[in-house]
């Protein structure tokens with residue numbers, strides 16, 4: 001907290017919040033020092049000295065000395081804010097849950113039906129999970145997973161507040177969402193080659209009885225292993241080490257934070273059987289370059305952006321195995337980076353010939369990006385092909401819609417008879 005000298009009770013002051021940002025040498029810090037932030041609006045002579053985010057004007061309740069003496073309470077009554085939305089914190093708890101428009105559109109695009117079994121692969125804090133459950137009139141099953149114990153507790157809390165009972169939660173790494181059946185993996189890799197897959201993967205007319213379901217599961221498991229082995233091997237080398245480095249950097253910056261369990265009961269899952277969900281939402285972790293206002297931004301590089309893309313593809317591969325033929329996958333991110341959006345769609349359509357882009361309702365966002373882009377290191381990133389752009393939704397934060405940056409793609413899943421290209 002900082003406050004200019006000579007501020008008295010009843011003064012009109014400008015209020016800014018401090019933004020953590022990279023320091024010139026290294027590390028992170030708050031770029032505000034005493035006396036540099038409280039001198040008024042854009043026209044005032046000190047305006048450019050402020051590194052904080054200006055949020056409005058208010059009237060002081062205490063003098064400067066009083067503000068620093070008080071251990072809690074209100075220091076400034078805000079009179080003019082830069083935005084007029086009132087705080088909804090703790091307002092109508094259990095009745096309303098505020099969400100941004102693209103997130104609401106995502107749950108609708110999935111079009112969940114009563115009685116279906118839905119998987120939300122990266123679900124915390126549960127905004128879309130609960131939206132989906134509400135659209136299903138709380139009938140059926142929404143399986144909500146997240147890799148963080150504490151975040152799974154957040155989903156449980158929100159579901160309880162909203163009185164939803166069709167949501168089951170698990171702690172699970174979405175990269176390992178397909179369960180392994182003992183002994184099958186070896187069989188898959190030794191018996192199966194690209195050329196004999198037609199025989200093993202015919203499940204377009206899947207019978208629904210349990211026994212037959214298991215045999216189709218085994219067939220899919222063959223497919224799963226071949227896909228997963230090749231893709232995971234390719235990505236492992238570039239991703240894992242850097243994620244650890246980033247995690248350490250985060251812990252050094254922020255302390256251990258919420259890594260420790262908060263103590264609630266969270267069930268762990270070992271994964272799910274292939275073809276066992278009617279619809280899947282993959283609201284993927286991403287570079288979050290569409291979020292605004294964004295108080296805490298981390299630096300992204302071309303390499304880190306590409307790593308996000310690799311991570312998302314691996315999760316998408318899992319989703320493809322878990323959804324049943326005839327089902328639906330919705331993929332979404334809150335980033336404007338085409339490498340995590342249109343390029344993921346290209347990968348999906350080029351890799352899995354049984355996937356097709358599906359129209360979305362409602363359609364509020366703009367078209368996707370067509371073409372390709374050569375990155376500085378010579379890598380050519382392929383995006384959408386003509387005709388595909390109107391089937392996805394790209395929310396541009398600079399457009400008149402005034403939303404966060406966001407992307408939604410919806411895939412119809414065909415019969416999985418000829419599943420994998422490019423292997």
Ligand SMILES: C[S@@+](CC[C@H](N)C(=O)[O-])C[C@H]1O[C@@H](n2cnc3c(N)ncnc32)[C@H](O)[C@@H]1O
Nearest residue numbers: 122123124125126127128146147173174283285
């Ligand atoms: C974009 S947020 C999801 C927001 C959520 N769908 C909602 O609408 O409330 C991404 C989530 O993915 C989770 N996550 C990241 N990597 C994961 C992984 N490997 N497995 C499962 N969850 C993961 C993060 O903990 C985070 O909660």
